Amino acid sequence: MSLLICKDASFAYEGHTVISDLNFSVNSGDYLCIVGENGSGKSTLIKGLLRLKVPQRGSILMDEGLKSNEIGYLPQQTIVQKDFPASVYEVILSGRLSKMGIRPFYSKLDKTIAEENLVLLGIEHLRNKCYRELSGGQQQRVLLARALCATQKLLILDEPVAGLDPIVTQDLYKQIFKINREMGIAIIMVSHDVHSAVKYADLILHLKGQQIFFGKTSDYVKSSVGYGFLGGE
Numbered sequence: 001m002s003l004l005i006c007k008d009a010s011f012a013y014e015g016h017t018v019i020s021d022l023n024f025s026v027n028s029g030d031y032l033c034i035v036g037e038n039g040s041g042k043s044t045l046i047k048g049l050l051r052l053k054v055p056q057r058g059s060i061l062m063d064e065g066l067k068s069n070e071i072g073y074l075p076q077q078t079i080v081q082k083d084f085p086a087s088v089y090e091v092i093l094s095g096r097l098s099k100m101g102i103r104p105f106y107s108k109l110d111k112t113i114a115e116e117n118l119v120l121l122g123i124e125h126l127r128n129k130c131y132r133e134l135s136g137g138q139q140q141r142v143l144l145a146r147a148l149c150a151t152q153k154l155l156i157l158d159e160p161v162a163g164l165d166p167i168v169t170q171d172l173y174k175q176i177f178k179i180n181r182e183m184g185i186a187i188i189m190v191s192h193d194v195h196s197a198v199k200y201a202d203l204i205l206h207l208k209g210q211q212i213f214f215g216k217t218s219d220y221v222k223s224s225v226g227y228g229f230l231g232g233e
């Protein structure tokens with residue numbers, strides 16, 4: 001079942017098109033990596049998927065069962081976010097904010113879901129720690145737990161391993177893979193790490209101002225685009 005379909009979509013800033021002719025779809029349970037060089041339009045597309053940016057042309061259709069407040073999102077971390085003065089539990093619980101509507105407080109269900117994700121990510125021991133005192137890898141686990149509080153269908157991750165060391169990076173990739181395979185949550189991940197992208201993802205979308213490849217990972221590695229981007233490996 002399609003979760004979202006991107007049809008002939010283009011995006012522009014102040015009338016200047018930065019990415020055009022996007023045609024791809026993501027089904028329930030898929031794992032898609034979006035790759036491409038700096039400035040190729042990856043983050044712009046993510047803004048489009050999150051409904052934060054309207055396409056200049058074309059459309060992004062969400063499945064009727066997928067509302068925009070049901071997408072879990074892990075943004076690119078900024079320095080300000082790294083310094084956020086809240087406890088780990090509070091940060092995770094804030095993933096339920098989009099579900100609150102006009103309710104001014106968290107429900108019992110919100111708190112239960114936050115607790116479950118704390119355990120799922122193996123960070124119960126960090127529960128009362130201040131978020132800004134954590135390591136980069138621990139912070140990303142907290143943000144992943146937070147994103148999971150918002151969804152049972154689709155997680156969108158924008159460079160989740162940026163700045164992490166190789167061991168912590170692989171741990172996080174394995175955790176994301178497990179969430180995909182065991183919980184059936186679809187993943188859309190922007191990544192600069194094309195080798196890990198082809199290791200874990202089922203589908204690859206390669207951007208270069210437009211879509212230069214979309215399809216199965218097994219086809220991508222055999223394509224001239226994939227072969228070249230992987231450094232001829």
Ligand SMILES: Nc1ncnc2c1ncn2[C@@H]1O[C@H](COP(=O)(O)OP(=O)(O)OP(=O)(O)O)[C@@H](O)[C@H]1O
Pocket residue numbers: 013018036037038039040041042043044045
């Ligand atoms: N707010 C903005 N206003 C004007 N142009 C922008 C804006 N944001 C991005 N752009 C331009 O749009 C193009 C695509 O940028 P985008 O950030 O989507 O690329 P990216 O593939 O995510 O890059 P990176 O890998 O460096 O994060 C670039 O040319 C960029 O300069």
